[in-house]
Amino acid sequence: MPAPFFRKVFEYNGKINDAKVYICGIGYYELYINGNKIGDNVLSPVVSCYDKRVRYIVHDVKNYILKGKNVIGVILGNGLYNSHTPEVWHFDKATWRDYPKLLFELEINGEVIILSDKSWKIKNGPIIFDGLRNGEYYDANLELDGWQDIDFDDSDWENVTIVPPPGGILEEQLMPSCKIMETLQPVKNWELSDGSIIFDFGQNFAGWVRIVVSGQKGKEVVIKYSEKIKEDGDITQENISTLVIGGEFQTDKYILKGKGEEIWEPRFTYHGFQYVKIKKDNETKIKRIEGRVVYTSFEKIGKFLSSNEILNKLQHCTEWSYKSNFVGIPTDCPHREKNGWTGDAHFACETGLYNFNSSKAYQTWIDNFVDVQRPSGQLPGIVPTSGWGYNWGNGPAWDSAFLLIPWYIYLYTGDKTSIEKNYNAMKKYVDYLTYMADDYIVDFGLGDWVCVNPENAPPVSLISTSYYYVDCILLSKFAEIIGKTGDKIKYRKLAEKIKNSFNKVFYKGDGIYDNGGQTALGCALYQGLVEDTEKEKVVKKLVENIKSNNFKVDFGFPGSKFVINALSENGYVDIAYKLITQTEYPGWGYWVKQGATTLWETWDGNASLNHIAFGDISAWMYKYLGGILPDPEKPGFKHIIIKPNPVCDLKWVICEHICRFGKILSKWERKKDEFLLEVEIPKNTTAEVILPDSTCHSIKNGVYKFVVNFNKV
Ligand code: BGC
Numbered sequence: 001m002p003a004p005f006f007r008k009v010f011e012y013n014g015k016i017n018d019a020k021v022y023i024c025g026i027g028y029y030e031l032y033i034n035g036n037k038i039g040d041n042v043l044s045p046v047v048s049c050y051d052k053r054v055r056y057i058v059h060d061v062k063n064y065i066l067k068g069k070n071v072i073g074v075i076l077g078n079g080l081y082n083s084h085t086p087e088v089w090h091f092d093k094a095t096w097r098d099y100p101k102l103l104f105e106l107e108i109n110g111e112v113i114i115l116s117d118k119s120w121k122i123k124n125g126p127i128i129f130d131g132l133r134n135g136e137y138y139d140a141n142l143e144l145d146g147w148q149d150i151d152f153d154d155s156d157w158e159n160v161t162i163v164p165p166p167g168g169i170l171e172e173q174l175m176p177s178c179k180i181m182e183t184l185q186p187v188k189n190w191e192l193s194d195g196s197i198i199f200d201f202g203q204n205f206a207g208w209v210r211i212v213v214s215g216q217k218g219k220e221v222v223i224k225y226s227e228k229i230k231e232d233g234d235i236t237q238e239n240i241s242t243l244v245i246g247g248e249f250q251t252d253k254y255i256l257k258g259k260g261e262e263i264w265e266p267r268f269t270y271h272g273f274q275y276v277k278i279k280k281d282n283e284t285k286i287k288r289i290e291g292r293v294v295y296t297s298f299e300k301i302g303k304f305l306s307s308n309e310i311l312n313k314l315q316h317c318t319e320w321s322y323k324s325n326f327v328g329i330p331t332d333c334p335h336r337e338k339n340g341w342t343g344d345a346h347f348a349c350e351t352g353l354y355n356f357n358s359s360k361a362y363q364t365w366i367d368n369f370v371d372v373q374r375p376s377g378q379l380p381g382i383v384p385t386s387g388w389g390y391n392w393g394n395g396p397a398w399d400s401a402f403l404l405i406p407w408y409i410y411l412y413t414g415d416k417t418s419i420e421k422n423y424n425a426m427k428k429y430v431d432y433l434t435y436m437a438d439d440y441i442v443d444f445g446l447g448d449w450v451c452v453n454p455e456n457a458p459p460v461s462l463i464s465t466s467y468y469y470v471d472c473i474l475l476s477k478f479a480e481i482i483g484k485t486g487d488k489i490k491y492r493k494l495a496e497k498i499k500n501s502f503n504k505v506f507y508k509g510d511g512i513y514d515n516g517g518q519t520a521l522g523c524a525l526y527q528g529l530v531e532d533t534e535k536e537k538v539v540k541k542l543v544e545n546i547k548s549n550n551f552k553v554d555f556g557f558p559g560s561k562f563v564i565n566a567l568s569e570n571g572y573v574d575i576a577y578k579l580i581t582q583t584e585y586p587g588w589g590y591w592v593k594q595g596a597t598t599l600w601e602t603w604d605g606n607a608s609l610n611h612i613a614f615g616d617i618s619a620w621m622y623k624y625l626g627g628i629l630p631d632p633e634k635p636g637f638k639h640i641i642i643k644p645n646p647v648c649d650l651k652w653v654i655c656e657h658i659c660r661f662g663k664i665l666s667k668w669e670r671k672k673d674e675f676l677l678e679v680e681i682p683k684n685t686t687a688e689v690i691l692p693d694s695t696c697h698s699i700k701n702g703v704y705k706f707v708v709n710f711n712k713v
Pocket of ligand 1: 332333337341343344393446449611613
């Protein structure tokens with residue numbers, strides 16, 4: 001069904017002190033007043049389970065309302081609300097699914113002037129198809145010329161009908177909207193033998209292209225988006241198109257009206273890509289093509305730069321994968337799925353919070369967990385969901401996003417809203433795990449997903465039980481934060497029982513957990529399950545494993561977070577550094593060597609090339625190279641720990657994070673035998689600086705310089 005255009009003329013003659021529009025247009029809306037687009041937001045509102053919760057947006061429109069007659073225009077897209085083509089997650093079968101709907105209110109000086117009532121007019125226009133995962137087709141010959149003019153003759157437009165609402169509670173969207181955050185120019189282009197042109201933007205990203213074309217009326221331009229090129233120079237979507245079953249994949253179409261230069265870009269879809277292929281007839285000319293980079297408009301609040309080019313490139317890749325995978329909600333990938341995979345979100349959450357002001361966006365997404373939680377406490381692997389993902393794709397390693405993300409937000413920003421708001425539902429989830437556990441061992445869910453060698457991966461029960469333990473620890477902490485002493489003690493005790501059982505089942509003695517693989521050891525250490533007496537032995541085994549594996553990674557998503565943090569927390573930042581920067585397969589550095597501009601889904605690069613789940617490496621750089629760490633006792637960087645690590649061949653680091661109090665800087669370099677550190681911490685904070693010679697220095701806001709002479713250490 002084509003995208004509906006809505007029109008409403010009204011008159012207002014009073015003085016305007018204040019004018020606000022409250023709009024909920026689902027799947028997505030675009031709002032105009034007197035021909036002006038209101039707001040620079042795109043793909044709004046953010047997706048949700050529409051029968052549970054629907055978000056509206058408030059626009060200040062004071063400067064757009066004229067004295068006398070005015071015209072309001074709205075266009076609606078399908079988005080996830082009306083996901084009409086089949087794919088494997090069944091959003092096309094969502095019980096909330098229906099044609100796009102509009103709820104609108106204009107208030108002037110606090111008084112309701114216009115509502116979305118029967119007086120509005122509606123007509124189909126040039127957007128003849130729009131599918132979130134398919135693309136958008138636009139026939140410029142169907143443009144409704146002048147539809148935004150006050151005196152436009154809309155007598156052949158139909159009257160709207162009043163329809164039932166989607167069912168969910170209405171809630172204001174308080175997180176930043178998606179916007180076009182950057183415009184990229186192609187770096188290269190070439191022609192194929194059939195006359196199609198390929199444009200290369202030199203960067204994998206989420207968004208779409210804007211084209212400037214000229215040609216004959218009725219001719220079609222087909223735009224296909226991909227992130228891979230075949231040897232013959234053509235694009236391929238093979239690695240990303242497999243799960244969308246109906247309709248075309250990542251394809252936009254534009255039909256020319258044949259009137260000089262025509263400028264177009266889609267409105268209600270987005271794609272993940274580096275390349276586009278343009279198919280057209282010979283007479284049609286592409287005058288210009290630009291890449292429109294789209295993501296949630298949070299601010300950049302972090303910076304990491306170092307003397308190691310591999311690290312810098314990995315930081316670049318992580319930032320771009322993060323941005324590509326936060327188009328409204330945290331997703332796994334911007335093309336194949338666009339799904340809110342819970343595990344991917346929490347693996348990359350600390351990276352997100354160091355680099356971007358993304359806590360409000362996470363909080364908005366976390367609210368959806370309550371909407372999808374079953375009365376049993378069970379959670380699905382993707383949020384939102386149409387009902388898919390309760391019996392596969394979930395499990396503690398993924399579901400724990402529900403506790404971990406609110407915890408990270410608290411740790412990095414001091415904001416406990418998500419903890420307070422969702423405490424009961426989190427508790428229900430943990431109690432569900434208790435129901436599923438057998439002698440405190442939980443044996444369901446995804447394990448070391450996309451690991452290198454499945455033989456070296458631990459069983460699902462090891463990873464799942466470790467998350468069950470962490471969830472209890474977190475719940476106990478949350479209970480303390482919100483003053484529920486009974487729960488605090490109860491879940492602490494439960495955690496102890498899980499730890500005992502975990503060690504009974506998985507600890508083989510002599511520093512070995514399970515099969516002694518990187519993930520098993522990293523998991524036990526990082527998740528806090530190793531008894532103090534055994535810690536040194538386990539750390540030693542992990543280091544030995546990595547050394548004997550030539551610093552090559554041997555883990556999947558969860559393992560990646562466990563291993564680099566377990567090493568670094570236990571005095572082996574240098575080993576983590578070598579693991580991360582070595583450039584042979586398998587490892588992060590290998591991707592850089594292959595020319596990656598974003599992080600990949602798999603170590604060999606045979607699947608998505610824009611995944612964020614291996615993205616904890618950026619947080620690792622902030623924590624262990626720059627050495628900017630939050631203090632859980634005084635969260636949100638009220639008290640800061642600065643502990644830089646001048647490891648291996650690393651010569652200098654500039655690391656910066658803007659916390660709620662202001663800028664934190666850790667900048668260091670090595671000059672011959674000296675380590676020179678500059679630290680800046682903002683007003684109203686204190687910090688503990690721990691230098692490489694292990695001396696500690698307490699500081700208050702200000703700029704400080706430290707020198708360590710290695711000869712004297
Ligand atoms: C997604 C992953 C996700 C996984 C879990 C994949 O299809 O792309 O990133 O975490 O499924 O099963």
